[in-house]
Amino acid sequence: MKTDNGDSGARIRRDATAGGGLPVTGDRFAGDLEGTIERAFLRAGGLSRDEVRRRPIIGICSSWSELNPCNMGLRDLAESVRSGVAAAGGTAVVFPTISLNENMIVPTSMLLRNLMAMDVEEMIRCSPIDGVVLLAGCDKTVPAQLMGAASAGKPAIMLTAGPRGCGQFQGRSIVTSDVWDLVPDRLEGRISDAEWDELEGVFAPTVGVCNVMGTATTMAIAAEVLGMALPGSAAVPAVESRRRDLAERTGVRAVELARAGTRPEDVMTPPAFDNAIRVLSATGGSTNEFIHLVAIAGRLGISLGLDRFADIGERTPQVLGVRPSGPFSLEDFDHAGGVPALLAVLEPVLDSGCVLGDGRKLANVCAAVRAAPPRPHPCLRSLDDPFEHKSGLVVLRGSLAPRGAIFKRSAAPRMLWTHRGPAVVFDYHTARKRADDPGLHAAPDSVIVLRNAGPVGAPGMPEIDFVPIPAVLRAAGITEVVCVTDGRMSGTEGGATALHVTPEAAVGGPIGLVRDGDEIVLDATTGTLDLLVDGHELARRAAETPPHASTARRGWERLYVEHVLQPDQGCDLDFLVDHG
Numbered sequence: 001m002k003t004d005n006g007d008s009g010a011r012i013r014r015d016a017t018a019g020g021g022l023p024v025t026g027d028r029f030a031g032d033l034e035g036t037i038e039r040a041f042l043r044a045g046g047l048s049r050d051e052v053r054r055r056p057i058i059g060i061c062s063s064w065s066e067l068n069p070c071n072m073g074l075r076d077l078a079e080s081v082r083s084g085v086a087a088a089g090g091t092a093v094v095f096p097t098i099s100l101n102e103n104m105i106v107p108t109s110m111l112l113r114n115l116m117a118m119d120v121e122e123m124i125r126c127s128p129i130d131g132v133v134l135l136a137g138c139d140k141t142v143p144a145q146l147m148g149a150a151s152a153g154k155p156a157i158m159l160t161a162g163p164r165g166c167g168q169f170q171g172r173s174i175v176t177s178d179v180w181d182l183v184p185d186r187l188e189g190r191i192s193d194a195e196w197d198e199l200e201g202v203f204a205p206t207v208g209v210c211n212v213m214g215t216a217t218t219m220a221i222a223a224e225v226l227g228m229a230l231p232g233s234a235a236v237p238a239v240e241s242r243r244r245d246l247a248e249r250t251g252v253r254a255v256e257l258a259r260a261g262t263r264p265e266d267v268m269t270p271p272a273f274d275n276a277i278r279v280l281s282a283t284g285g286s287t288n289e290f291i292h293l294v295a296i297a298g299r300l301g302i303s304l305g306l307d308r309f310a311d312i313g314e315r316t317p318q319v320l321g322v323r324p325s326g327p328f329s330l331e332d333f334d335h336a337g338g339v340p341a342l343l344a345v346l347e348p349v350l351d352s353g354c355v356l357g358d359g360r361k362l363a364n365v366c367a368a369v370r371a372a373p374p375r376p377h378p379c380l381r382s383l384d385d386p387f388e389h390k391s392g393l394v395v396l397r398g399s400l401a402p403r404g405a406i407f408k409r410s411a412a413p414r415m416l417w418t419h420r421g422p423a424v425v426f427d428y429h430t431a432r433k434r435a436d437d438p439g440l441h442a443a444p445d446s447v448i449v450l451r452n453a454g455p456v457g458a459p460g461m462p463e464i465d466f467v468p469i470p471a472v473l474r475a476a477g478i479t480e481v482v483c484v485t486d487g488r489m490s491g492t493e494g495g496a497t498a499l500h501v502t503p504e505a506a507v508g509g510p511i512g513l514v515r516d517g518d519e520i521v522l523d524a525t526t527g528t529l530d531l532l533v534d535g536h537e538l539a540r541r542a543a544e545t546p547p548h549a550s551t552a553r554r555g556w557e558r559l560y561v562e563h564v565l566q567p568d569q570g571c572d573l574d575f576l577v578d579h580g
């Protein structure tokens with residue numbers, strides 16, 4: 001009587017391929033003998049005789065964890081989702097998955113994103129559920145769940161955790177990333193012990209995700225635009241009652257999706273990904289979305305080359321000005337109408353035929369916004385009067401980044417959008433020590449090259465939380481320099497940094513061949529990043545450079561290093577991408 005999980009997965013695929021209709025997984029509860037065991041076990045867990053006979057069975061895939069305070073509100077929201085599922089005639093069962101907090105996972109949550117995606121995929125595929133509600137929040141949990149659900153192929157919809165509230169410090173409202181700006185004041189004695197203690201208690205005052213346009217909210221917006229979350233859900237604060245309403249409606253929608261047999265691939269289509277790229281460009285959102293969108297699309301056999309990002313970005317004005325890509329807050333964005341209002345502004349440049357999370361076409365959602373427009377707010381401008389006429393995010397290419405790099409123009413001082421200077425090279429693992437060397441030769445126009453911070457080299461492509469500005473420059477009061485790295489940065493960071501340089505040093509990219517003093521030219525207005533060293537010299541250096549020696553000996557880290565793809569391919573594992 002024991003059910004074979006692999007066979008269950010195969011059945012789902014067969015049903016999905018046939019198209020339409022309710023998948024048969026929940027029917028595992030309906031059989032005479034098999035069903036008895038499964039019904040009995042669910043009843044042992046608290047469900048009633050009636051509940052185990054209802055259809056569809058909706059899994060609530062929760063990344064709630066006490067090790068992930070950003071996602072802790074999801075435990076209560078799961079109950080509201082459950083109510084919505086029941087109201088629509090289904091039965092909900094909550095199950096946990098790995099949860100990744102950006103600040104708790106060492107060396108980096110990015111090392112584990114694909115592991116979480118595999119966990120989510122197999123739990124959805126192998127469990128006797130007809131559809132799933134994905135509960136995510138903190139940075140990597142959103143893409144990991146979308147990747148897993150895309151591969152599992154069952155009806156799915158997401159509810160994100162929402163931004164946490166803002167605290168008050170020294171008479172002003174502060175957001176998560178402000179704490180880094182206060183570090184110099186603390187180090188130089190301008191903030192007392194008592195004040196620092198007070199800050200610890202107020203800068204993250206509630207559950208919910210970071211309250212800036214960082215990766216978590218950028219990805220929550222992407223989930224909405226891709227049609228995988230209800231319109232208007234991304235910016236609603238984590239602790240507001242409106243989010244419980246959203247949760248209940250998400251449960252109802254999950255039942256509708258399961259009954260219709262609508263799978264993620266029916267919703268996350270190539271035009272939907274184009275819309276998501278355009279919205280990313282218009283918000284000046286997190287650079288990490290480049291990697292995550294490519295990875296999600298890759299699970300569906302959709303190839304998103306960086307040229308697509310470059311092309312769309314070049315033709316998309318930045319109309320939203322939320323920190324760090326503008327002076328406004330996420331609360332302002334919510335008051336301005338959130339994602340539906342943003343879509344209404346951008347509709348002339350979007351594919352309005354795409355279906356959003358509540359089943360309406362994007363055109364209908366925009367029409368509803370126009371029929372009852374929210375109060376205008378300066379955080380959201382028009383296409384004719386944007387914050388910037390081109391995207392705040394630029395794709396760079398050139399001899400230093402043959403397969404691309406990303407530059408967040410909206411968060412960089414304009415005077416550093418174009419720059420030429422001599423390289424000062426740092427290895428990611430020893431950068432702090434070298435930066436503090438008083439004998440290091442560096443000039444105000446130096447270009448900091450920070451390498452071996454990529455998916456293979458670090459490993460896991462951690463977020464770089466500092467640019468190693470040499471002590472000699474710091475002593476001269478220089479706080480802004482151009483940096484070039486094969487690593488990532490937090491979506492909340494500013495600065496003139498070319499990120500995700502691909503290929504990375506550890507797999508033989510030209511960034512591994514740069515020497516101190518080499519001239520580097522960055523031009524974020526034309527999208528170029530060049531190393532001014534002749535090809536013969538680079539070939540000579542390549543011949544004498546030993547191959548990268550990985551220290552990963554066992555377990556997940558070894559599997560990851562042996563199979564991870566480069567950033568332009570989404571940093572997924574090569575055997576998880578759908579090659580058709």
Ligand code: FES
Binds near residue numbers: 070103139208214
């Ligand atoms: Fe979780 Fe920022 S640390 S969203």
